[in-house]
Amino acid sequence: MTAPPPHESDRPQGSDRPHGATRPGGRTARTRAAVLRAAWEELGSQDFAALTIDLIARRSGVHAATIRRRWRTVEGVIIDMLGQHSETIPIPDTGSLRQDLHTVTRSIADFYASARNRRLVEAVVTSAAREPGAAEVMRAVFKNRIRRVAVLLERAVERGEIPSDTDAEEVIAAIGAPFYYRLLITRRPIDSRLAHISAESAYLGAVEGVFRTGTAPE
Numbered sequence: 351m352t353a354p355p356p357h358e359s360d361r362p363q364g365s366d367r368p369h370g371a372t373r374p375g376g377r378t379a380r381t382r383a384a385v386l387r388a389a390w391e392e393l394g395s396q397d398f399a400a401l402t403i404d405l406i407a408r409r410s411g412v413h414a415a416t417i418r419r420r421w422r423t424v425e426g427v428i429i430d431m432l433g434q435h436s437e438t439i440p441i442p443d444t445g446s447l448r449q450d451l452h453t454v455t456r457s458i459a460d461f462y463a464s465a466r467n468r469r470l471v472e473a474v475v476t477s478a479a480r481e482p483g484a485a486e487v488m489r490a491v492f493k494n495r496i497r498r499v500a501v502l503l504e505r506a507v508e509r510g511e512i513p514s515d516t517d518a519e520e521v522i523a524a525i526g527a528p529f530y531y532r533l534l535i536t537r538r539p540i541d542s543r544l545a546h547i548s549a550e551s552a553y554l555g556a557v558e559g560v561f562r563t564g565t566a567p568e
Contacts, residue, residue: 384410385417386434389427394466398428398473425477429484432474432491441498447506448553451525454499455545458529462540471533496522503556512556520561524552 388410392401401424407414421427442453461467478485496519503518528548532538555561 381412381416381420382430385412385421385427386431388412389424389431390466390470393469393473398424398469398476401428401473423481425481425484428470428473428477429481429487429491431470432488441501443505445509447502447509447511447556448549450502450506451549451553452546454502455525455529455549456542458526458548459540459542459545462529462533468533468540471530475534506556513559513562515563515565516556516559517561517563521552521556524555524561525549 385406388406389401391409392405403414403417403424406412406424406427407417410417417427421430440453440457442450444450444453462471474488478488499522500518503512503516503521506512507514507516525548528544529540532540532544
């Protein structure tokens with residue numbers, strides 16, 4: 351899997367967020383792209399525990415002092431990388447919620463087939479525990495991801511497949527939770543059976559009203 355394209359979100363200097371400021375185009379954006387690409391490439395060959403600012407600097411060609419000034423720590427670089435990946439999630443539109451959910455879980459399984467991608471999620475969780483402000487950024491990134499995927503549930507409501515007061519966030523959590531439990535707790539491989547079970551369980555629960563809030567939307 352190739353390095354993700356740079357994401358041009360801005361952060362003011364001096365902010366508590368753990369990643370570096372960018373502006374569209376120019377040297378700042380090129381620096382950010384080089385640093386995040388270098389970190390991504392390093393994760394292809396080693397665990398997060400072995401990743402250092404100096405390694406990233408050597409691979410990226412960006413001075414270590416510049417990286418420390420903008421991202422402060424390796425954790426800051428990793429959290430910034432998470433933001434990039436969140437923008438690349440495909441949103442299927444098959445006309446069927448069941449098929450959409452199975453498409454999503456297959457994509458998740460394919461993503462975590464890569465050892466580098468497994469290292470990324472491990473690094474993100476570790477970073478959120480270590481870096482001040484990183485947990486807040488991680489929550490914001492996942493909130494945005496949930497918002498994007500929630501359109502699958504909105505379409506399903508419009509088609510009459512599921513109740514109108516279905517909690518989209520809980521359905522999406524039901525899809526993702528088995529993967530993260532397997533990755534971070536049991537440390538077992540991600541396979542097609544897990545993808546099938548995750549999608550089917552979430553779909554059947556939504557259809558049967560398991561995720562209803564009890565409050566119909568206005």
